[in-house]
Amino acid sequence: MLSLAATATPTAATHGHHLPGLGVLLLLGLLWAVGYLALCWIWPFVNCRRCTGTGKRRAVIGRGFRHCPRCDGTGYQLRPGRHVLNHLRSIHRASK
Template identity: 40%
Template sequence: MTPRTILTFALVLELTAVTISDHPASGVATLLLTLLAAGYAWSCWAFPFRPCPSCKGSGRHVSSGLFRGVQLCKRCKATGLKLRRGRAIYNALHRHRTRTRRNR
């Protein structure tokens, strides 16, 4: 570590300590936001799919026409599931990271 890096870390710690001690509600808000983000990340890992909003998870829907036939859902390709946005973002970041790394 260079002296500049150590100085930067010390400054960040000092500013953080001053900010949290001056405003205790900001520390609680930071903790709650961190817990909320961690909970959403865990739920995206544990349950990567959500019900399709078009067919409501059934994979098919009744068409609106004269004969009202049952059609397969085009939005989810008849699976009834859609990938959650958080999981899609994670997958994109993971693909980017693995494709741009150098071979070591």
């Protein structure tokens, strides 16, 4: 009678296939980050989320409008990645 409980299983060959997947994931993350920073460089502004780009908000009482407090009535806000680029630029200029 054959006993399969005492047989050895090769474990070294089964763990090697996870590393290329991790490399691909890191490469995709790096490409996404470079693409997002390029987007922030070309189009630094995005529509304000609170007023959806109109620059106006409804008044609390009545039917009037007022300027959006988040974007100061412009309808645009800087992207978060552009804040990072501006900060890196100020560090670079301060080091000169």
